[in-house]
Amino acid sequence: MHEKLFTPGPTEVRTELLQELSTAQIHHRTEEFSDVYDDIQPRLKKLLFTDNPVFLFTSSSTGAMESAVTNGVKKKSLTVSNGAFSERWHKITRKNGVPADILNQDWGKPVTPEMVDEKLATGEYDAVTMVFNETSTGMMNPVKEVGKVVNSYDDTMFLVDAVSGMAGAKIKVDDWGIDMCLAGVQKAFGLPSGLAVASVSERLLERAEDVEPRSYYFNLPLLHKYHKRSQTRTTPAIPQILALRKQLKYIVDEEGIENRFARHDRLSGIVQNWAKQYFDIFPEEGYWSKTLTCVENTRGISVADLNQELIEKHNMRIANGYGDMSEETFRISNMADLSEPDVRGLLATINDILGL
């Protein structure tokens, strides 16, 4: 029996998208493939409010994160960090031999534009990495405000992990001055895992021409060369790309992006009202995510037991807290194509189990 996923990735995938994965294979050096590619591009640009090309990576989001820091940093990168995934981006940067410093804030608290400004004023950095939606803490960082600061410094790349926010919350890539905005499709896109997308600015492509190439697979100028032919550099995950086309047509042409963002806003509000009534919410108020809620376990329930009962008796799965917070918090996602009855049904079931 299928478990309905209320986890912050992978998320629930609609049956018609699963069916799209099993359609006949097409060759990636054909006009037919380029037509698919050309169907995807304008919709991704619309979704991200950008004129920049949006590259497709046959990898999870981590591949696109590696690409960002291996192509985008000449001097040193500043990792803005307040959660597990920004800490991980710092490790990725360093592991790739790219110089980087970390600007640490407590988990669940925002890194302010002023903090970033103070670091950039040293003149040591030519790139900043930041996570838009911290999946580990359920908070949305002030990317727009930090982007203003980053853009006030010459030739400083702004590289944003929007993994668990893209396609669920509005991200205005060009207005916010984001040079690379990346995500995996297994989160708010509502597609199976294995493909990542990233918008890439012209000045980042110029920077990449100047940086000693650290990767072939994730080399942005090479990806760009093939992008201009409406193709990918290497054999891509073709079934995934077909499913992405179908889902983008649904998101942009049928549901509408503003409606999609409003639905995520509404559903996260329902979970957050519930969490406030019975528990508490982990991150600072004002920064709560619109795609997932990190509930603070103020009642001291067994999160593991709750999830086990949800899975075994109700075919629903939520996520425990991240890492050391596995029992102190738990996370409920409202990402992708979930409906209000889905979310209300989950919360009513939790209430039944806990006797709330």
Ligand SMILES: Cc1ncc(COP(=O)(O)O)c(C=O)c1O
């Ligand atoms: C914010 C964020 N960044 C990066 C990642 C890593 O993504 P992937 O597993 O697709 O490589 C995740 C995965 O959960 C995430 O939530």
